[in-house]
Amino acid sequence: MPITTKNGSVVSDEQLEALAEMFESGEWPAGETRIVRGRPLKLGEELTSVTFKIPRRELTEMDARAKDEGISRSDYLRRLVACDLMTA
Known part of the structure; x- marks a missing residue:
């Protein structure tokens, strides 16, 4: 193919x-x-880690939503941030 x-x-x-x-x-x-060693740039530019805390219940629900979408937790969070920034 x-x-x-x-x-x-x-x-x-x-x-x-x-x-x-x-x-x-x-x-x-x-x-x-x-x-080039390492993972390829996913979004065309270097990514930076962001860390924050949320209640375990919200994390469980967030992971379930990401799984339903067929994406990773990180992709789910990037999508949420991108949508918020586009509507700001």
Whole structure:
């Protein structure tokens, strides 16, 4: 099943397998060769941790809402903050 990349290029399963073999054998394709360790930037910019306390009952309810949405607790909180800031 072909995959469409962020820039719109279509990559076939065969191309992915060929790239995997190149990377695994230590051969790098022409172009970008910089390796960035760690998780990729999720929102296009560096994230900063924020810590606060809430009652355990609210945390349980919040986790249930996030699970219902199919997202993580952090994504749920980011969504709430973004919505509030957009309507401020």
